[in-house]
Amino acid sequence: MESRSLGAEGQSWRRLGEGSGAVPGRKNVKKMLKEILDERKKIEGRHESIDFFDVLIEEVKEDNPSMTENTALNFLFSLLFGSFDSTSSGITAMLKFLTDNPEALKADLNSKITWEEYKSMKFTSHVIHEALRLASITPMMFREAVEDDIAEPAGGASKDFMPFGGGLRLCVGAHFAKLQMAVFVHCLVTKYSWKAIRGGRMVLSPGLRFPEGFHIQLFPKD
Numbered sequence: 001m002e003s004r005s006l007g008a009e010g011q012s013w014r015r016l017g018e019g020s021g022a023v024p025g026r027k028n029v030k031k032m033l034k035e036i037l038d039e040r041k042k043i044e045g046r047h048e049s050i051d052f053f054d055v056l057i058e059e060v061k062e063d064n065p066s067m068t069e070n071t072a073l074n075f076l077f078s079l080l081f082g083s084f085d086s087t088s089s090g091i092t093a094m095l096k097f098l099t100d101n102p103e104a105l106k107a108d109l110n111s112k113i114t115w116e117e118y119k120s121m122k123f124t125s126h127v128i129h130e131a132l133r134l135a136s137i138t139p140m141m142f143r144e145a146v147e148d149d150i151a152e153p154a155g156g157a158s159k160d161f162m163p164f165g166g167g168l169r170l171c172v173g174a175h176f177a178k179l180q181m182a183v184f185v186h187c188l189v190t191k192y193s194w195k196a197i198r199g200g201r202m203v204l205s206p207g208l209r210f211p212e213g214f215h216i217q218l219f220p221k222d
């Protein structure tokens, strides 16, 4: 599916609070990322724990790099921005829906969580998908198809399921976010029961928000 941006890109970043002091603005976050990048560049040779900074530094140092350092910094910024609020909102929404529908917790879960186990957790996967579908974390997309297309949507999206968008610009963190949510809910459900204390009201303004938070009390299982 081909798509084009309707031009809202960047506006929400500015709304992050640049200059307001409430939330670190884009310039401050980029400055911080640049400082980390510069520190990392000073490290000689390869070190044991390699993360995304190291991958980008290696790329920028290539003879024919696919990106400039500034693009790499923008890339790091979008990963930070795209991954922070979205997954935590998704987890909170899932917790709220499970609290309201406790029959979904009767599924038979054992305490193992290996990669194989994760891939076989069909019910947990359905819970995550349904929570994301109902929660509408990013309720609008500033894209439209430039022409009709009858091909299957890429990356697991369909016309009935697009919390991660679809097509060429499908969320790059979709699988990672679902894995995080699965590990969280699996550990929670196998080790604890809980009751809601306060909050849980969900509003869209424009993305999903919990104005009073969602407070729960945990009870360890024997």
Ligand code: HEM
Pocket (backbone or CB within 6 Å): 078, 079, 082, 083, 084, 086, 087, 090, 132, 137, 138, 141, 143, 162, 163, 164, 165, 166, 168, 169, 170, 171, 172, 173, 174, 176, 177
């Ligand atoms: C439940 C969690 C998440 C939801 C609901 C979500 C949703 C979305 C949506 C709707 C888009 C827009 C697609 C479009 O522009 O058409 C998007 C893009 C993006 N997301 Fe996520 N996301 C989540 C988690 C993450 C995580 C964990 C990461 C990073 C590790 C991430 C990184 C990104 C990036 C970099 C883009 C821009 C992709 C591009 O423009 O090519 N997201 N996401």
